[in-house]
Amino acid sequence: xxxxxxxxxxxxxxxxxxxxxxxxxxxxxxxxxxxxxxxxxxxxxxxxxxxxxxxxxxxxxxxxxxxxxxxxxxxxxxxxxxxxxxxxxxxxxxxxxxxxxxxxxxxxxxxxxxxxxxxxxxxxxxxxxxxxxxxxxxxxxxxxxxxxxxxxxxxxxxxxxxxxxxxxxxxxxxxxxxxxxxxxxxxxxxxxxxxxxxxxxxxxxxxxxxxxxxxxxxxxxxxxxxxxxxxxxxxxxxxxxxxxxxxxxxxxxxxxxxxxxxxxxxxxxxxxxxxxxxxxxxxxxxxxxxxxxxxxxxxxxxxxxxxxxxxxxxxxxxxxxxxxxxxxxxxxx
Amino acid sequence: xxxxxxxxxxxxxxxxxxxxxxxxxxxxxxxxxxxxxxxxxxxxxxxxxxxxxxxxxxxxxxxxxxxxxxxxxxxxxxxxxxxxxxxxxxxxxxxxxxxxxxxxxxxxxxxxxxxxxxxxxxxxxxxxxxxxxxxxxxxxxxxxxxxxxxxxxxxxxxxxxxxxxxxxxxxxxxxxxxxxxxxxxxxxxxxxxxxxxxxxxxxxxxxxxxxxxxxxxxxxxxxxxxxxxxxxxxxxxxxxxxxxxxxxxxxxxxxxxxxxxxxxxxxxxxxxxxxxxxxxxxxxxxxxxxxxxxxxxxxxxxxxxxxxxxxxxxxxxxxxxxxxxxxxxxxxx
Numbered sequence: 001x002x003x004x005x006x007x008x009x010x011x012x013x014x015x016x017x018x019x020x021x022x023x024x025x026x027x028x029x030x031x032x033x034x035x036x037x038x039x040x041x042x043x044x045x046x047x048x049x050x051x052x053x054x055x056x057x058x059x060x061x062x063x064x065x066x067x068x069x070x071x072x073x074x075x076x077x078x079x080x081x082x083x084x085x086x087x088x089x090x091x092x093x094x095x096x097x098x099x100x101x102x103x104x105x106x107x108x109x110x111x112x113x114x115x116x117x118x119x120x121x122x123x124x125x126x127x128x129x130x131x132x133x134x135x136x137x138x139x140x141x142x143x144x145x146x147x148x149x150x151x152x153x154x155x156x157x158x159x160x161x162x163x164x165x166x167x168x169x170x171x172x173x174x175x176x177x178x179x180x181x182x183x184x185x186x187x188x189x190x191x192x193x194x195x196x197x198x199x200x201x202x203x204x205x206x207x208x209x210x211x212x213x214x215x216x217x218x219x220x221x222x223x224x225x226x227x228x229x230x231x232x233x234x235x236x237x238x239x240x241x242x243x244x245x246x247x248x249x250x251x252x253x254x255x256x257x258x259x260x261x262x263x264x265x266x267x268x269x270x271x272x273x274x275x276x277x278x279x280x281x282x283x284x285x286x287x288x289x290x291x292x293x294x295x296x297x298x299x300x301x302x303x304x305x306x307x308x309x310x311x312x313x314x315x316x317x318x319x320x321x322x323x324x325x326x327x328x329x330x331x332x333x
Numbered sequence: 334x335x336x337x338x339x340x341x342x343x344x345x346x347x348x349x350x351x352x353x354x355x356x357x358x359x360x361x362x363x364x365x366x367x368x369x370x371x372x373x374x375x376x377x378x379x380x381x382x383x384x385x386x387x388x389x390x391x392x393x394x395x396x397x398x399x400x401x402x403x404x405x406x407x408x409x410x411x412x413x414x415x416x417x418x419x420x421x422x423x424x425x426x427x428x429x430x431x432x433x434x435x436x437x438x439x440x441x442x443x444x445x446x447x448x449x450x451x452x453x454x455x456x457x458x459x460x461x462x463x464x465x466x467x468x469x470x471x472x473x474x475x476x477x478x479x480x481x482x483x484x485x486x487x488x489x490x491x492x493x494x495x496x497x498x499x500x501x502x503x504x505x506x507x508x509x510x511x512x513x514x515x516x517x518x519x520x521x522x523x524x525x526x527x528x529x530x531x532x533x534x535x536x537x538x539x540x541x542x543x544x545x546x547x548x549x550x551x552x553x554x555x556x557x558x559x560x561x562x563x564x565x566x567x568x569x570x571x572x573x574x575x576x577x578x579x580x581x582x583x584x585x586x587x588x589x590x591x592x593x594x595x596x597x598x599x600x601x602x603x604x605x606x607x608x609x610x611x612x613x614x615x616x617x618x619x620x621x622x623x624x625x626x627x628x629x630x631x632x633x634x635x636x637x638x639x640x641x642x643x644x645x646x647x648x649x650x651x652x653x654x655x656x657x658x659x660x661x662x663x664x665x666x
Contacts, residue, residue, distance in 0.1 A: 131560050132559055132560035133560075134559035134560065134591055134593065134594060135593075190528065191527075191528050191529040192527055192528065192529065193527070193528050194524075194525055194526070194527055194528070195523065195524050195525065195526050195527070195528050195531050195563060195564045195567065196524040196525065196560075196561065196564065198528050198563040198564075199559060199560050199561070199562070199563060200560065223566075223609075224612060226465055226467035226532060226570050226612060226613050227464050227465035227466075227467065227529075227532050227533065227570075228529065228532070229532070229566050229567065229570055229609075229612070230528060230531040230532060230563040230564060230565075230566045230567025230568075230570070231528045231529065231531075231563060231567075232563075233556075233562050233563045233566045234528065234562065234563025234564075235563075237559050237560075237562055237563070258467055260467065260468075261467060261612070272608070272609075275605070276556075276562075276605075279557060279559060279562070279594070280559050
């Protein structure tokens with residue numbers, strides 16, 4: 001699945017930035033791919049990008065209109081239909097991570113066929129995914145894994161990819177979720193894959209590569225999450241990571257929204273991730289801890305990083321606060 | 334997903350019993366649900382059931398025609414179309430585990446709508462599966478888990494269910510694969526569920542029940558299988574098993590067809606299953622070993638069972654050879 005950049009970001013009628021996380025993520029991580037923004041008259045979210053109509057964006061070289069908001073229920077609002085049809089007529093692909101498939105918008109599929117553009121539901125994985133082979137691939141791989149969901153696995157993978165590239169190392173970010181996929185312009189929404197093909201999809205995501213090339217793979221879920229651990233394990237096995245970067249929120253004690261499920265210690269988490277990862281890559285090891293310290297002051301954050309690093313004997317960093325030299329050195333060691 | 338019994342078993346043009354494993358499984362496990370058989374003129378596989386046309390079967394009370402063979406590629410042969418239409422016209426549901434969806438047979442969906450019967454693709458899970466909640470359910474649960482695929486997890490679950498029932502214990506077999514689903518008349522093909530919903534599907538499969546009721550759940554895959562471990566882990570977490578029955582083939586040393594993947598020891602397998610199962614049920618433990626000794630003579634089988642039992646300190650049995658008193662006692666202990 002490959003998306004056509006650059007993007008025109010659609011913000012709907014949102015007034016709350018939190019409902020436009022996808023758009024902000026794109027603006028922050030791939031500003032060079034974000035040509036402009038467009039919103040409905042009621043909308044107030046502002047990315048600070050030039051306002052453009054689909055026709056203006058297409059004339060300026062845009063490849064796709066990306067739906068950058070997540071309304072309640074994940075539905076495509078009927079009020080958007082006209083705009084989506086206009087975008088298609090202007091020659092833009094439409095990219096959506098919403099629950100409603102783009103083909104459900106009346107007339108959109110026909111208009112897209114006429115215009116020769118694509119309707120891309122990033123939640124929908126390719127139809128022809130294979131089962132995993134377990135065969136070792138060339139190149140190096142890092143995977144971000146977590147003690148829980150929603151604590152920085154995507155952010156960490158993006159930051160580490162950038163840090164490797166800045167250090168002159170050939171590296172690619174490999175997206176496994178919707179926002180990551182839009183940032184990278186390619187990837188597979190791994191949690192939408194049929195269970196039998198999770199590891200197979202993960203194998204496709206980071207194919208054979210040069211021996212010194214790094215794929216930095218966005219993790220999903222957590223082995224300690226009672227709903228999503230299956231996704232995590234399949235992704236872990238198919239990724240065959242040489243290096244695991246263990247992500248944790250410094251102040252979280254339970255699985256988010258699941259008070260009956262306490263989180264493991266970093267030691268226990270690292271042990272289970274390493275043990276299970278070694279099925280497909282006996283060399284797999286946790287090389288660094290990525291600690292989300294967003295709810296700590298600077299002093300407490302520094303202490304938490306020190307404690308985490310001491311517990312596992314590897315560098316600890318907060319990708320929003322720390323230099324990434326330590327993790328880069330650990331990966332290349 | 335609930336199937337309408339009893340069945341008319343369709344055997345296609347098969348001449349090899351191994352390609353009719355589904356039909357044999359049904360005949361062996363639910364003879365009371367197998368009313369008759371029907372085959373194409375070229376077919377020679379014989380279950381020893383009365384030959385019946387769809388109309389005769391319907392008149393005798395049949396609820397469904399079940400496709401009991403697996404032709405190469407999993408396709409519905411065009412030569413079968415007439416027979417399937419006849420079955421629908423006679424008032425039978427059609428049940429298929431093949432790759433080709435029943436709706437792809439020209440005219441079949443319309444005929445089924447007209448006749449008011451169902452076309453059931455057992456590979457296709459329900460559309461409305463929820464994500465897992467992790468909330469503990471009432472009743473007791475056993476799950477068969479394995480060192481590998483295809484070594485007797487379904488057979489073991491069926492045999493243990495029967496043994497519990499014979500001992501006067503309220504027990505249900507819970508199917509997670511196609512043949513199991515046809516035997517039980519209900520269930521969910523867990524490997525066909527979208528990754529995000531594996532554990533949620535497993536939760537649906539064994540709902541709240543009486544405190545002394547046992548659900549015996551058919552396991553899938555293996556935590557040690559590089560392609561399918563994600564399915565296994567999601568099923569394990571959603572099942573919340575009190576008891577694990579560890580299934581192993583006494584002579585298998587590697588994952589079947591994957592010579593680079595050696596199997597774990599029983600001890601290591603039991604440890605990882607218990608550790609991961611305890612996320613959703615802290616009381617989970619391996620209570621017995623089910624050993625497939627089909628390639629050993631009686632003496633060697635007895636020795637293998639003894640060795641396995643001694644290694645884990647729990648009863649070991651071969652469901653095809655042994656009495657099941659030991660495992661029943663272990664479950665009820």
